[in-house]
Amino acid sequence: MEANELSRRYRAYIDCLNRQDWARLGDFVHADASHNGRPFGLAGYRSMLENDFRTIEGLSFTIATLVAEPPHVASRLAFRCRPRADFLGLPVNGREVAFTEHVFYDYRDGLIWRVWSLIDREAIAEQLA
Amino acid sequence: MEANELSRRYRAYIDCLNRQDWARLGDFVHADASHNGRPFGLAGYRSMLENDFRTIEGLSFTIATLVAEPPHVASRLAFRCRPRADFLGLPVNGREVAFTEHVFYDYRDGLIWRVWSLIDREAIAEQLA
Numbered sequence: 001m002e003a004n005e006l007s008r009r010y011r012a013y014i015d016c017l018n019r020q021d022w023a024r025l026g027d028f029v030h031a032d033a034s035h036n037g038r039p040f041g042l043a044g045y046r047s048m049l050e051n052d053f054r055t056i057e058g059l060s061f062t063i064a065t066l067v068a069e070p071p072h073v074a075s076r077l078a079f080r081c082r083p084r085a086d087f088l089g090l091p092v093n094g095r096e097v098a099f100t101e102h103v104f105y106d107y108r109d110g111l112i113w114r115v116w117s118l119i120d121r122e123a124i125a126e127q128l129a
Numbered sequence: 130m131e132a133n134e135l136s137r138r139y140r141a142y143i144d145c146l147n148r149q150d151w152a153r154l155g156d157f158v159h160a161d162a163s164h165n166g167r168p169f170g171l172a173g174y175r176s177m178l179e180n181d182f183r184t185i186e187g188l189s190f191t192i193a194t195l196v197a198e199p200p201h202v203a204s205r206l207a208f209r210c211r212p213r214a215d216f217l218g219l220p221v222n223g224r225e226v227a228f229t230e231h232v233f234y235d236y237r238d239g240l241i242w243r244v245w246s247l248i249d250r251e252a253i254a255e256q257l258a
Contacts, residue, residue: 065233072194074233100247102232
């Protein structure tokens, strides 16, 4: 796969998340997907995302920087949303916060297979201070 | 610049850091470099790195995943080292800790220009617990 095609697929994945079109998630995520070393599989991955949308008001994924070089994608995601209660152990309780996430994806069979994610928790802590 | 050439340059930058060859840092880092929005310039960037090597015993940069698509590089860096005192507000005090850093670099004129970095502070906190 070319870098351009991989970028296109990744953008379609982000669109799928923002539509919460869970029935299509398997078009983008591998049955054996893992997240930060946890062997979620597709069902667990979907559960994680559904829980995110349930517990975070106004959740939407915005790509700030996308870097594609098969079989890897790296994405710097930007968020502005309102976690309803605690988020990453911080008492956000519905306040609007802005933060970024730095994610590395290993693709396999054209699908997201292994995901390594870090969220800028410190930025949220500073906004609550 | 091609992705392959950008990867080669980035690996040479990491070699430069690991040699602590500060006189050559300007071969890789732009005079107007910034780090997490701080307009360090080359001198400030060098000071940050020199301070890291002074305060962290056994510091060495290992590339776990490298994704290059001009003008961007994303790198997942792995560390196993011994911060001498506090590190990211955590009382490490010379213990060996392992953690990753997820970094996005915007290149300009073939040089590192804007850097956005997140470090897995939670992994360190868990190792100290």
